[in-house]
Amino acid sequence: MSDASPRRRGRPRTFDREGALAVAMREFWERGFEPVSIAELTAAMGITPPSLYAAFGDKKTLFREVVDSYQQTHGAFFGAALDAEASAREGVARALHTAAVEYTRPHRPAGCLVISAAVNCTAASTDIVTLLREQRAANVAALRGRIEADVAAGVLPMGTDCAGLAALVGAVLQGMSQQARDGASTAELHAVADAAMLAWPADGTATAT
Numbered sequence: 001m002s003d004a005s006p007r008r009r010g011r012p013r014t015f016d017r018e019g020a021l022a023v024a025m026r027e028f029w030e031r032g033f034e035p036v037s038i039a040e041l042t043a044a045m046g047i048t049p050p051s052l053y054a055a056f057g058d059k060k061t062l063f064r065e066v067v068d069s070y071q072q073t074h075g076a077f078f079g080a081a082l083d084a085e086a087s088a089r090e091g092v093a094r095a096l097h098t099a100a101v102e103y104t105r106p107h108r109p110a111g112c113l114v115i116s117a118a119v120n121c122t123a124a125s126t127d128i129v130t131l132l133r134e135q136r137a138a139n140v141a142a143l144r145g146r147i148e149a150d151v152a153a154g155v156l157p158m159g160t161d162c163a164g165l166a167a168l169v170g171a172v173l174q175g176m177s178q179q180a181r182d183g184a185s186t187a188e189l190h191a192v193a194d195a196a197m198l199a200w201p202a203d204g205t206a207t208a209t
Contacts (some may be wrong), residue, residue, distance in 0.1 A: 017055055020045040024056075025066045025138050030109040033117050033165055034203050063117075063128060067135065070113045078139065078173075086112050087155050088201050089148040093168055096196060099173060100189035103180035106125040111177035165200065173194045 009182045027036045030120045038059055042049050056062040077098045082091035103111050114136060144166035150156040176189050 014054065015047065015051060019151065020052075020055070021046060021062075021065065021069060024110060025070055027178070028063060028066055028117050029070070029113040032123055034121050052182050060125075060128060060130055064131065066129065067117075069112065069115065071135070072116075073111065073162055074108075077116060079142075082143070082146060088143070088150045089156070089197075089200050089203050091146070092143070092200070093193070093197050096169070096172065096176070096193035097190055099176055100193055103189060104184070104186045110180040110183075112173065115174050115177040116181060136170060140166045143169055152205075157201055160201055163172055168199055 015040065024041055027041060027044050038049055038052065039057070044050050045052065046056075052062065056065060078095045081098050082088070082093035085091035085094055085197075099112075101177050118125065118132045121129050124134050144162050147156065147160065147162040147165055149159060151162060176184075176192055179192070180189060
């Protein structure tokens with residue numbers, strides 16, 4: 001007599017990959033890359049180590065995916081603000097004030113993941129340090145190109161220190177991120193943004209020093 005009952009099939013995969021990635025992002029953002037162990041990651045993500053390796057690869061591969069996701073979501077505000085304004089100066093002002101809000105949002109780790117996640121990394125994570133440094137450098141280089149375009153178009157005066165202004169913005173963002181992690185308020189970071197913009201020549205009128 002044949003067995004008419006259906007064959008048992010493997011249990012359907014119920015693993016929420018995007019949800020797990022979001023949890024990993026929060027862990028790395030809040031604590032940094034090295035301080036978070038695989039055991040702590042998997043406990044927070046609600047998965048086993050084999051599931052993490054199967055879905056994301058090793059810890060460094062997971063972190064790289066987290067950085068990509070962060071840049072496309074929470075970290076996308078700077079480029080969006082810059083693109084929304086007609087000039088680099090107006091775009092940077094908007095971006096810095098947006099950073100004051102983004103870096104201090106409640107129920108989210110303070111500051112910027114790309115700025116803070118590798119601060120205390122050892123030599124074992126040199127590639128992670130390099131990854132984030134290159135991300136920041138690329139952002140500064142893109143901003144420099146935008147400033148240079150405004151100089152060429154006569155929006156900013158000839159002689160404007162394009163590299164210096166771009167580097168200043170990068171340094172201000174790093175400082176705002178750290179101040180947010182130290183407990184600075186949104187209003188305090190707005191004040192930092194206002195002060196930083198005093199270093200800029202006014203669009204179309206001021207002369208560079």
